[in-house]
Amino acid sequence: MLAMFFWAFVVGGLICVIGQLLFDVAKLSPGHTMSVLVTAGAILSGLGLYEPLVNFAGAGATIPITSFGNSLATGAMQEVQRHGIVGVLTGMFEVTSSGISAAIIFGFIGSLLFKPRG
Amino acid sequence: MPAKSQTWTFTNRPAILSTGVVGGPFEKKGRIAGDFDRFFEDLWIGEDSYEKAQRKLIEEAVSIALKKRNLKETDIQFFLAGDLINQITPTSFAARTNAIPYVGLFSACATSMESLALAAFIINHGGAEKVLAGASSHNTTTEKQFRYPTEYGGQKPPTAQWTVTGAGFAVVGTEENGPAPRITSATIGKVLDLGISDPFNMGGAMAPAAVDTIEQHLRETGRDPSYYDLIVTGDLAKIGRSIALDLFKQKNLDIRSEQFQDCGLMVYDKSQPVQAGASGAGCSAIVLYGHLLNEMKKGRYQKILLVATGALLSPLSYQQGETIPCIAHACAIEYL
Amino acid sequence: MANKNQNKTPEQKAYDQFEKKHEMKRPVLKNCIRAFWVGGCFCLVGQALTYFYIYMFNFTEKTAGNPTTATMVFLSMLLTGFGIYDHIGQYAGAGSAVPVTGFGNSVVSAAIEHRTEGYVLGVGGNIFKLAGTVIVFGVFSAFVVVLIRTVVMMWGGS
Numbered sequence: 001m002l003a004m005f006f007w008a009f010v011v012g013g014l015i016c017v018i019g020q021l022l023f024d025v026a027k028l029s030p031g032h033t034m035s036v037l038v039t040a041g042a043i044l045s046g047l048g049l050y051e052p053l054v055n056f057a058g059a060g061a062t063i064p065i066t067s068f069g070n071s072l073a074t075g076a077m078q079e080v081q082r083h084g085i086v087g088v089l090t091g092m093f094e095v096t097s098s099g100i101s102a103a104i105i106f107g108f109i110g111s112l113l114f115k116p117r118g
Numbered sequence: 119m120p121a122k123s124q125t126w127t128f129t130n131r132p133a134i135l136s137t138g139v140v141g142g143p144f145e146k147k148g149r150i151a152g153d154f155d156r157f158f159e160d161l162w163i164g165e166d167s168y169e170k171a172q173r174k175l176i177e178e179a180v181s182i183a184l185k186k187r188n189l190k191e192t193d194i195q196f197f198l199a200g201d202l203i204n205q206i207t208p209t210s211f212a213a214r215t216n217a218i219p220y221v222g223l224f225s226a227c228a229t230s231m232e233s234l235a236l237a238a239f240i241i242n243h244g245g246a247e248k249v250l251a252g253a254s255s256h257n258t259t260t261e262k263q264f265r266y267p268t269e270y271g272g273q274k275p276p277t278a279q280w281t282v283t284g285a286g287f288a289v290v291g292t293e294e295n296g297p298a299p300r301i302t303s304a305t306i307g308k309v310l311d312l313g314i315s316d317p318f319n320m321g322g323a324m325a326p327a328a329v330d331t332i333e334q335h336l337r338e339t340g341r342d343p344s345y346y347d348l349i350v351t352g353d354l355a356k357i358g359r360s361i362a363l364d365l366f367k368q369k370n371l372d373i374r375s376e377q378f379q380d381c382g383l384m385v386y387d388k389s390q391p392v393q394a395g396a397s398g399a400g401c402s403a404i405v406l407y408g409h410l411l412n413e414m415k416k417g418r419y420q421k422i423l424l425v426a427t428g429a430l431l432s433p434l435s436y437q438q439g440e441t442i443p444c445i446a447h448a449c450a451i452e453y454l
Numbered sequence: 455m456a457n458k459n460q461n462k463t464p465e466q467k468a469y470d471q472f473e474k475k476h477e478m479k480r481p482v483l484k485n486c487i488r489a490f491w492v493g494g495c496f497c498l499v500g501q502a503l504t505y506f507y508i509y510m511f512n513f514t515e516k517t518a519g520n521p522t523t524a525t526m527v528f529l530s531m532l533l534t535g536f537g538i539y540d541h542i543g544q545y546a547g548a549g550s551a552v553p554v555t556g557f558g559n560s561v562v563s564a565a566i567e568h569r570t571e572g573y574v575l576g577v578g579g580n581i582f583k584l585a586g587t588v589i590v591f592g593v594f595s596a597f598v599v600v601l602i603r604t605v606v607m608m609w610g611g612s
Contacts, residue, residue, distance in 0.1 A: 001505070004501060005498060005501055005502075008494075008497045008498060008500070008501040009494035009495070009497055009498050010494065011497070012493050012494050012496065012497025012498075012500075012553070013489075013490035013491060013493045013494030013497070013549075014490070015493065015552060016489040016490060016492070016493025016494070016546075016548045016549045016552045016553070017486045017489055017490050017493075017548070018548075019489065019493075019547075019548030019551060019552040020482075020485050020486045020489035020547050020548035020549070021482070021486065022548070023273065023485070023547055023548055024275075024480045024482045024485055024486075024547075025482060027316075030272055030551050030560075030584070031584060031587045031588075033548065033551070033552075034551065034552070034556075034557075034587070034588045035587050035588060035591040035592075037552065038588050038591055038592040038595065039591055039592070039595040041592075042592065042595040042596040042599045043595065043599055045596075045599070046596075046599035046600060046602070046603045058501050058504060059497045059498070059499075059500035059501035059503075059504055059522070060494075060497045060501070062500065062504075062519050062522070062523075063496055063497045063500040063522075063526065063553045063554055063555075064493070064497070064552045064553055064554070065552055065553070065554060065556065065557055065588060066552075067554070068554070068557070068588065068592050069592050069595060069596060071519075072592050072593055072596035073595075073596040073599050073600055075596075076596055076597065076600040077600050077603070077604075080600060080604050085601075085604055088597055088600050088601055088604065089597075092593055092596060092597070098519075098520035098521070098523050098524050099523045099524070099527065099554060099557070100589065101524075102523060102524035102527040102528065102558070103527050103557060103558050103561040103562075103585065104561070104581065106527050106528055106530075106531040106558065106561075106562060107531070107558075107561040107562045107564070107565040107577075107581050108565060108573075108577060108581070109531065110531045110534065110535050110562040110565055110566050111562075111565035111566050111568075111569045111573070111577045113535060114534075114535030114536075114566050115162075115566065115569075116168075116258065116267065116268040116269050116537075116563075116566050116567050117268070117269065117537035166570065167570035168570070169570075262567055266563070266584065267563040267564050267566070267567035267568075267583075267584075268540070268563070268567060269534045269535075269537060269539060269540050269559070269562070269563035269566055269567065270539075270540060270543070270559065270560060270563040270564070270584065271534075271539045271540050271542055271543020271544070271550045271551060271556065271559050271563075272540075272543055272544075272551070273485075273543055273544055273545075273546075273547035273548075273551075274544060275480055276478040276480060276481075277477055277478060311466075312465065312466050312469040312470075312473075313462045313463070313466030313467070313469060313470055314469075314470070314473065319477065322473045322476065322477060325473075326469065356478070357476050357477055357478065360476045361472075361473060361476045364472070364476070391544070394478070441466075
C-alpha cells in the first residue's frame with residue numbers, strides 16, 4: 001500500500017512536470033497543454049500502455065488529465081468488443097461519465113453558492 | 119495654417135482645473151495610495167457585476183473632479199473617455215448617468231492621453247469652455263474579457279502585468295491666472311507592430327510605439343529630451359521600459375534612466391504579486407492625475423511628457439494568430 | 455500559436471531577437487519542482503480517496519475511480535469557490551492544472567464567473583469555455599485511436 005502511495009506521488013508529479021515543460025518551454029497555453037495530454041492518454045490507451053501504468057502507479061495515473069483520454073478510449077474499446085465498430089461511438093462516455101457529470105453538477109452548484117473573489 | 123505633423127502645440131494654454139482619482143483595495147496597498155481621492159473596499163463596489171462596478175469607478179472619479187471645483191455636469195460641454203471593455207460599455211453607461219455630450223474613445227491603455235490631447239485641442243481652439251477627459255480600468259473585468267475567469271488557476275508568467283482597478287478624470291478648461299498644470303503640446307501616435315504576439319508580454323510589444331511617439335514629439339517640437347524633468351510612459355513596466363531605454367540609445371536620444379519613468383512601475387509595492395508591473399487604461403490616468411500632478415504642485419517637477427501606451431489586440435485577434443499592434447499618445451504638461 | 459517567423463519582416467525578426475534579451479526568463483526548474491510536488495500531492499489525495507472507497511464502501515479497484523474523481527472535482531469546487539485555487543495555480547502551474555482538480559477548476563471558475571449573465575446563457579453557455587477543448591480533443595482522439603486500432607485488429611487478426 002505504501003509503495004502505491006510513493007509511486008502515485010512520483011508518477012503523478014512527473015506527468016505534471018511534462019505539463020509544466022509544455023507551459024514553459026513549448027510556451028503552450030493551458031488549453032493546448034491539456035489537449036495534448038488528454039490525446040496522449042488516448043494514444044497510450046490504444047497502444048495498451050496506460051492500463052499497466054494505472055496498475056503500477058494507481059492515482060498517479062488516474063488523477064492527471066491523461067487518464068481522461070484513457071477512460072474515453074477504454075470505454076470505446078470495450079463497447080467495440082461487445083458490439084462491433086459502432087461501439088466507438090456508443091462506448092465513449094461509459095467509463096468517464098462520473099468526471100464530466102461531477103464537473104457539470106458541481107460547477108453549477110458552485111455558481112449558485114459562490115461569487116468570484118478576484 | 120493647418121499643421122503637417124502629428125503634434126499639436128497649444129498656444130492658449132489649456133489647463134487641468136481639477137482631477138478625480140479613485141482606486142480599488144489592491145491599489146490602496148500600493149506606493150502612491152496617498153495621491154488617490156478615494157478607495158473602494160472591494161471589487162464589486164456594491165454592484166452585482168464587475169462591469170457595473172467599473173461604471174461606478176468612473177462615476178465616482180467624475181463626481182470628485184466636478185465637486186472640487188463646485189461644478190455640475192451641466193457646466194461641462196464634452197465627456198471624452200474610454201476603457202478596455204467591449205464596446206467601452208462601462209464608460210458609455212457612466213455617460214448615460216452624467217448626461218454630458220459624449221465622445222467615446224478607444225486606444226486601449228493609451229486612451230487617457232488620447233482623451234487629454236483631444237480635450238486640450240478642443241479647449242485651445244475654443245470648441246468648449248470645459249471638457250472632462252479620462253480613462254478607467256478594472257482588474258477582473260479585464261481578466262474576464264482578455265484572459266481567464268478570475269478564479270481559474272492559470273499561472274501568469276513573469277512578463278505578465280496586473281490591470282489596475284482605478285479611474286482618473288480631469289476637468290480641462292481655460293484658466294484665467296496661473297499657476298496650473300497646463301497641456302502645452304500633444305502628439306498623436308501611429309500604430310506600430312513589431313511582430314510580438316504574446317498577450318502576456320504587453321511591455322515588449324508596446325515599447326517601439328512609445329519610443330516612436332517620443333521621437334516624433336521631440337523632433338516636431340524641436341525640443342531636446344532635457345527640456346522635460348520627466349518622460350513617463352503609461353504601462354511599459356519592467357520589460358518594456360528596459361527595451362525602450364535600449365532603443366533610445368540606438369536612436370541617439372539622450373534620455374537618462376532617472377528621467378525616464380513608467381506609471382506601471384509606480385503604482386504597486388514590491389511586495390505585491392504583479393509580475394512585471396501595472397497596466398490598464400486606468401494606470402496612466404491615476405498616476406498622472408493623482409501622483410504626478412501632486413508632485414508638480416509641490417514643485418518637484420515642472421515639465422512632464424506623459425506617453426500613454428496601448429496594445430490594440432483582442433482575444434479573437436490573438437486566437438486568429440495576429441500579432442499585437444500598439445500605439446502611444448503623448449501630452450506635454452507644464453506647471454505654468 | 456503556429457510559428458509566425460516565416461511571415462515576419464526583417465525588422466520584426468530583428469526586434470524579436472532584441473526583445474528576447476530583455477524578457478525575464480521563466481524559472482523553468484523552479485516551476486517544474488513546484489509542479490512535481492503539488493501535482494504529486496493531489497495524486498496522493500486521490501490515492502487515499504481510492505483506498506477509502508475500496509475499504510469503506512466496497513468498491514473494487516476498477517470501480518473506485520468513479521467516486522474518487524467525483525470527490526476530487528467536489529474538492530476543486532470548494533477550493534475554487536473559496537478563492538484558493540487561483541493561488542495554488544499561480545504557485546504550482548501544471549501541478550494544479552494537470553490533475554483532474556484542474557479540470558474541475560476550469561469548469562467551476564467559468565461557471566462562477568459568468569453567473570452575472572444569468573444561469574441559462576451565462577452559466578450554461580460558458581461553463582465549458584475552458585474545459586471544452588479537453589473534452590473535444592479527448593473524445594476525438596479516442597475516436598481516432600480506437601477506430602485505427604479496431605481496423606488494424608480486424609485486418610491483422612487479433
